[in-house]
Each structure stands twice: as structure tokens, then as C-alpha cells.
Amino acid sequence: MKTFATRLGNYSIKKVLVLFAVLFSSCVSSHYDQTENFLFSWKIGDLKTAAVEAEKLSESGPKKDRLLYKLEEGSTKRLSGDLEGSVRALGEASKEYERWFGVHLEADARVSDQVSSVLGSAEWKPYKSRVYERVMMRMYQALNYLQLEEKGRARAEIFKSRQAIEDARQIWSKELLAAQEEMNRKGINLNRGMNEKDGSSLQREISRIRSMIPPNLPNYLNPAAIYLEALYFLRGGTQREDFEKASFSLRRLAALFPENQWIREDLGEAMSFKIDSRPKTYVFYESGRAPVRVEKRFDLPVVFFATNARIPYLGLALPSLQTTGEILSPLRVGANGLEEPLSTSLLADMDAIIAKEFEKDYPLELSRAIAGSLAKGGLQYLATDAVRDEDDVTRAVVGIGAGLLAQVTTRTDLRAWATLPRRIEVCKLSTPADKKLTLSGGGATFRELVTLNDSTTNLVWVRRISSHTPIRVVGVLSLDP
Template sequence: MLKSVWVLLILTMGLTGCAFNSVFVNYPSQIAPYRQQLSSDAPTANINELADNISGNDGLLYAQESGRIMQISGDFTRSKTYYQQAIDAYQAFDDKATVSASQLGAGASSILLNDNAIPYRGPGYERIMLHQYQALNYLFSGDTQGALVEVRRSNELQSLEQARYQQSQKSVQDMANGTIDAQITQLSQEAGTVTSSFLNAYSYYITGLLHELANEPNDAFIDYRKAAQITPNNTYLQQDLVRLAKQLAMPQYDEFKRRWGDAVLPTEDQGQVVFIVERSFVPEKQSITVPFSIDGNWQTASLATYQPQRQLLGESKILGLNQVLEAQSIANIDALAINALKEDLPAALFRQAARIYAKYQLNQSSRSNNNQMNVGAIAMQIFNVISEQADRRSWLTLPRQAQIAREFIAAGDYNIGLNNSQNVQITVKPNRTTLIWAIETGNRTRFYSIII
């Protein structure tokens, strides 16, 4: 009996091939050194080590992380390459019409091991942000048309994710029980006022900004309005809507003017500065593990969750212009991540129930004929405990929060700083837009700017 147990375990492990990146070693601990490096002078140290995992089970996730690390470091060309690998991986998931042998293996392994054996396919908000960040790669590389292609794809995905979520709600209701309800309530409290993972005001804002910079004000107005519906209290968004409604002589102008005040239009000697500020990192998933016994056989159940969040980030202060400019939140990416987990919870619990049943059957088969515990049964129970790991995978180099600011100022050179960062020089030209992208990672803030 002992021999058959070990043969079964070896076969189970072999089903997923060599790609065991997160099956027994939790993902946050793997990515932690790379997040720490982003606060150092060598943000891309060991990047090849990370990128070497792109061919594995979690390859899509490692491609996203590698692309983001190179982007933060300012290497938009290499970032573009890694992001394209992630985009191709998502497309491969979409195009796969039949279940391959490798998928069958991963499915069988996830029943006996844990959800980390399932090839990683990120939640909708990660895929949306992937195209948004690829658009910024194109923009800061001087390719505005390439950037527009990516943001249009980002917008399309937001609509598709919303439709997919609405279709899934019936199954959520059918599986409702006390455990699901308790976890959903907790995650809802942590997410605050954000109610979905697929509606991202940050992505809509970037899309609107790129349309405006490409002299497509009508399209810009549509996307700014979508962003304002998600984040209604952002005064920069409000002023963008008033300004465009005024410029385009839209019927909404009088209403917007009454609600938010009239827009300030630039003079001939002024240029525009637009700030995108990204702060900190999204939180990592934690795990809840509950031991229990069925007919004397020990089992464990593990689920991913998020701990209560730290204090909210304040508005960033931008120094060095005519006056202190305060950036305001456009999106809390951590809330999107929490909602994504909440939306996936019913499916995760379904897989957990199937795994508990399968492991219970293995425990039963490992007993001797007289129902006494033998060495095989003990080995099986130890394996059950150590193999049960919550799926804590997620894109961990994303920012925790995105903020925006905008102002028309006289043309010239300015030394600007963000909060307590070192100053950098930017140039403002008449009737042009200077876009400044500030990325804060730990105690380090990096600035990238482009004049459009």
C-alpha cells in the first residue's frame, strides 16, 4: 500500500512537468527581493533570473512582473518585449478551443495538490492594466499610434470583463453559503467604495488623455466621463469635462459649469503639465488555513485573502511650479485586486471542496484492511497537510494607488519634486503638453517626462 501511495504522489507531481514555481513556495516570497530592488540603485538586478521563468507554469505572471520592473527602471523597449509575451499568453488562453494534455495534467494536479498547479491566467484588471502599461511604453518611446491601439484594447477588455462578470453572478448566488458570505463581506469592507475589479478609472483616464493628445477631443470626452463615473470626486477629471464641453460647445457645458465651476483655458504663452503619480505596491495575498478531521483523517483547507489595509495614502504634493499642486487619487489598484479575489471566491471554494473530497478518498484507500492506520496512511496525511497551499499569485509590482494632476503654466524650465523626492527639471512649451510620470517605489521616486 505504501508503495502505491508514493507512486501516486510521484505521478501527480509529474503531471505538471517541471513548472512548480508556486506549488510549494508561495509566490509573494519569490517576488519580494525584486520589489526591494526597485527601491535601490539597481532595480533590474537579476531580471534575467526572473524572466527565465516565463516559459513555466506561472509564465504569464513572470512576464508581467518583468515588463513592469523594466518599465519602472525606464527601459521601455525591453518592457515592451516582456509585456508582449504576456499579451501573447493571454491570447493563447483565448484561442485554445480544446483542452490539451497539459491542461488535463494541471487540472488533475490541482485536485491533489493546490490551485497553484493551475497555469496562471490573471484576473481581468491585470489584463486591462497590461494593455494600459504597454500603451505608456509606446507613448514614451514616441509611438502615439501604437499607444492608441493598446488603450483601445484596454477599453474593449473593460466591457468584456463587465459582461463576463454579470454572466457569472447566477453561479455565485447558487453557491451562496455562510463561508462565502462571510469572506465576501470581509473583502467588501476592505475594498471600500470600489465595487468591481473590471471598471478602472485609471485606464479610462489614460485612454482619454491619449485621445486628447492625438487631437481626438470627442473620444477623450467619452473616456473622461467614464472615469468620472467611477471616481466622481476627482476635481481634475471634473475640470477636464468642463473644459472639453466648453471647447466642443456641448450641451452638457452649462450643467458641468454649474456643478464644478467654469474651466480655465490656456493663454497663448502657456503650456500644459499633466502628472501621473503611482505610489507604493499593491498588497500581497495572505492565506487562511483551517485544519479539520474526517473519520480520523486530518485534512487542511487553504484560501487566499487580504488583510485589513494600512492607512490610506494621502494626496501627493508637487513642488516647483507656480504653486503647490496636489495630485488626487484616480484609482486604488489594491481595491481592484481585493474585488478580483472576491469575484473569484465561489470558484475557488468549489475547487477546494473537490480537493478535500479527493484527498479524503486517498486517505481511505491508504488504510489497511482492518481500518488501522499504517505507514501509507500517515504519509498520505502528511502530504495532504504540506501540499495544501492557498493560491497567493498576483501581479505584485503594480502600484497601490494612481493619482493625477493637471495645470496650465507659463512656458519655461521648472525644477519639480514630489513629496520628499529629489528635484528634476522639466520643460514646458507653449501650446504643448508635458506629461510627467512619477513612480514611487519605497523610498525611491523615478520621473519620466515627454513633450507632446
């Protein structure tokens, strides 16, 4: 005969599992559901409405997604012309990031929690951003400050983008070590599984992601942010060390784009410690939409398992990258004095940049999915084993509850900064005497007239979301010291 304590224990397990099933079933509203209205307005080019929706999300949306919604709010308000609102939102996003990791990774204890915390859907955990997002956040904030003529603050943001990359290397190495140790304890060999070609669907997915990445693209490098940094020091510098900083960045870009004449010209000036005094204009063109994360289900191949592992099968939900929409044709820039319009050249392929980071982080995503699947499988076994002597109805209720719990929590994290571009292109020209540019092309018949500043160096920032939306001149700013 069972004791009262045993009955009470079993009753408690059943009660908790049923309660969890109900609660978790009510919490399955995804990030896509939360952002549907905002993204619809943004995709059709209704930036004013999108900015309002983004602000609503950042103020009243789930707190765990606060950092992400602040990023969306900051970029959308920047496009809609609300620079002060953009500065405020991106500043709050920066504070959220520093709250998690500290200015110099003071919160080391939080680095491995993504591996050790395995129960619950990944989207239920606080969003902490990705490296490419932090670099873009710093770049947009620097542009905001330049447009507001706050050069000192712009300089600080440029240096913070460098720090974001250095922090990322430290965070990644610590997380990978934690993931490998955790998987080794469970009889899973991450390195062998990631690199051995076994023809499985998981290996085909890894190969597909790797095919999106150019072989010469360094980890965490965003050429658009690097070029902005280089131009800030080259065209706005006043000291020898400014030219040295510009030269360092331009050498990296020249290695990536050896055929780009504009980068070669700028590098030559930086190395000579003297710029061409004739006025110049740079046009940066953001187009399209960055890839989105979608969920795919996989069976973990046996190649991952150690020979002594007692795991017959493991089903996983993992993120995948999916490109969005078409690649828009280059922007054409016309001006008096040009025989024919110039076309922008590719500078930053966000598909490749995001895929590079995605592939680098894939072992971490895999380890979290494996740890979560094993933990939930163990919980299901304990729950059903605890009621094996109960009546059929009780066993059915607990079995369904445990199954629901596993189902709603076996979801991958699909959150990402959705309003980033797919490509960033650039062109350089001598500033025309009448200070007028004509923008055209970009996949549609349109013409946009731009009036430049009376500056030695103008920087024009242009954005187009899709072939169905018009271009938007986000800002015309000066890089003069």
C-alpha cells in the same frame, strides 16, 4: 486469501502514494521563495538589480509562472529606464495571455479547468493573470509607446485594455456557472453560503474584504487607465469621434469623483469638442505597494451544505488580501506662477480595485478549494482502505504518504503582480513658461526638478515605492497629436 492481482494493486497504490509524497514534498517551493531576491532589491529601490533578477525569473523560472514574471520584468524595466526591455517583456506577457484564452476567448475549453482540475496545489497550475493586472499591463505598454513616440501602438494598447474588461466579464460568467454546477453536484450551495450572515470566521473574512470597496466602484474599472485613455483622445485627438470617446470616459470618472475640478474641466472641453489651447501638464503619481495575497485556513460553515449533504466537516485553505506598508502622502507639485504647490488627488485606489475583483472571484476560489479538499479526502480514504489488511508498518507508511500528499497540495494560490502601486494620484496645471516643475513631499524631505517638453500637453509619470526610497520620474511625454 488475496489474489496476486489484488496484492499487486495494493502494492501499486502504496508505491504511487509514497512516490507522490516524496515528489510533492520536493515541489513545495512557493512563489514567495522564488521571488525573494527580486522583491528584496525592488523594495529597497535597487531597480537595476531588480530588473536583472526579474529577467532571470522570466527566462529560467518555472514555466507555469512565465506570464507573471514577464509582468514583473516589464514594470521593473520601465522604472529602471529600459523602455525597450519593458516593451519586449510586456509584449511577451500579452502573448502568454492570448495563448491561454485567444484574442477573443477562442479557447473556451480552458475557462472551467480551474474548477475541474482539483488535484495539486493551485500554485502548480499555469498563472493566467487577473483582470486588474491585464488592464495595468495595457496601460504601462501604452505609456511605453507614448514615451517612444509610437502613437499608433499606444492607441492599440488603449483599445486592448477595453477588450480585457469585456473578456473578463465573459470569462467570469462562464467560470461562475461551472463552479455553481460543480458545487451543486456535491451538495454545496455557494450563493447561500456567501450571502447568509452566520458569524463564522469565513463570513467575517468576506465582510472584511467587502469593507475595503467603495460602494460606487464598478467591476473591473481602473480610473487611472480610464483617465489616460480620456486624455489620449481629448488632448491628442483630431476628429469629432475622439472627443466623443473622451467624453464617454470622463463622464464615468466624473460620476466617481464629482468634486475633482480637473476632471470636470476636461469633461467640459470634451463635450464642447474644443480644448483650451494653452499648454497643460498632468502629473500622475504612483505610490506604495499593492496588497499581497496570504493564506488563511477556514472550516467551511454548515450553512454552505445542502440538507441532504453527507459532509460532516471540511477544512479549506483560502487566499486573503493583506495591505502593505503605509499610505504615502500626496506629491506636491510646484511651478512658477503658482502661489503655492498643488497636491495630487487620489485617482485609483488599488487596494479597492483589487479587493473588488477579489470579492467578485471569491465564489470561484471557494469552489476550487472545496472541490480540491473533497477529492483529496476521497483519495486519502481509498488509500488507507486499500491497505487496511496489511501490517502496521505498511498502513503507517501509506497513511503518512496520503497525509503528506493532502498537506502539500492543500495550498492556495498566492501569486500576484507584486510591483504594482497601492495608489495612483493626479494633478493638472498650466504648463509654466520656463517648462520647470519642482516635486516635493510624498512622506520625506526631497525636491526633484523636472524639465517639461515643448508640447501643448505634457504628461509626467512619477513612482515611489515607499517612504524609504526616493521618487523616480519614470517619464515625461507628449500627448500632442
